Amino acid sequence: MNTLDFTIVVFAGSLFAGFLGSLTGLGGGVVIVPLLTVALGVDVHYAIGASLVSVIATSSGSAAAYLKEGFTNMRVGIFLEVATTSGAIVGASVATILPGTAIEVVFGVVLLFSVYLTLSLREPAEAVAPIAGGEGLARRLRLAGSYPTPAGEVTYAPRRVPLGFGIMAGAGVLSGLLGIGSGAVKVLALDQAMRLPFKVSTTTSNFMIGVTAAASAGVYLRRGFIAPGLAMPVMLGVLGGSLIGARLLIGARVRLLRLVFALAILALGIEMIVTGLHL
């Protein structure tokens, strides 16, 4: 394949990954890395570097839209970014010394886990009557917030702040190690652990993804893991695909899509483990 053919194939794949990623809420990163490594034989380090760049682009783009809607909790975001950015640097530093095959195996396992998370994604955690201003750490850190509903502003306060902080550090490590947004794990921390309203969880998670990925992108850039020729079609493709996906989101049969996407990721995950272990 010459450079032109390769660029076109990667761009088309990235467009598709970004489209599915935004429709299903899983993000383009989980599908672009396996696609590049398994289907196109790209070294996993380069694949992760390119994916990381696309993660920053899509999350910053959609965070811009979400911020305007007023669901994002900025204080929760900044506070938890302390955990995600620190974790991301640890993850990225580990990735620079791990052999590609080991990263592929870890990636495959994480893919299987995210399929499990996606398929078991239940309705938002039951609402807990908020204590005005919250209690304990949430009160001292002033993490309570409110969001708009048709019936007016609804207030809420996060719970189990230390647990959420810990899960976020883990999400940061995964993000830096594998070049993914790890949005699923972030939503897990905000929604399931801290019991924030679902829409606040997803938008605040998205708000944090760009900063988290930027922390590890520096490490990848300095080590030469971000190849311009590869990052270009990946970034533009995923960004374009996710913009199209976001437009179509209303009225799409998201449940069916999510199932199909989850099965595709399942297959990619198994393939990555098999490749990584040389089975």
Added chain:
Amino acid sequence: MSPLPDQERWSDRAVELAMSNVLRLGVALAALLVAAGGVANLVQRWQGATHFGAFPGAVSFTTPRAIVRGARALDPAAIIALGLIVLVLTPVARVVFALLAFAEQRDRLYVIFSLIVLSVLFIGLTGHAL
């Protein structure tokens, strides 16, 4: 943005809207640079072979200085890399923005959190401890 009364200029809501614009602008500028560099790159080297299968390959632009120097010489790969740097700095600008807003609100706790996040970003981007 519509003019706001003085005490509301740095309200959470106003900051959110301004941040939204910063993010949009950063991503658009980065995409533009990456696309321009990408097209130039393809025009020059479309027949060349790709070599991403082996690591480490030939990535020549890894420091800001090399990237800026290359971009001024209109090297396509360096222009892409410059766009990628703009992209990476976009979320960083967002944290700087939050820091200024919290400082204006005299919210000492969140000034500290913003500074910690910025320090971690600095370490990641430069490889230097503070």
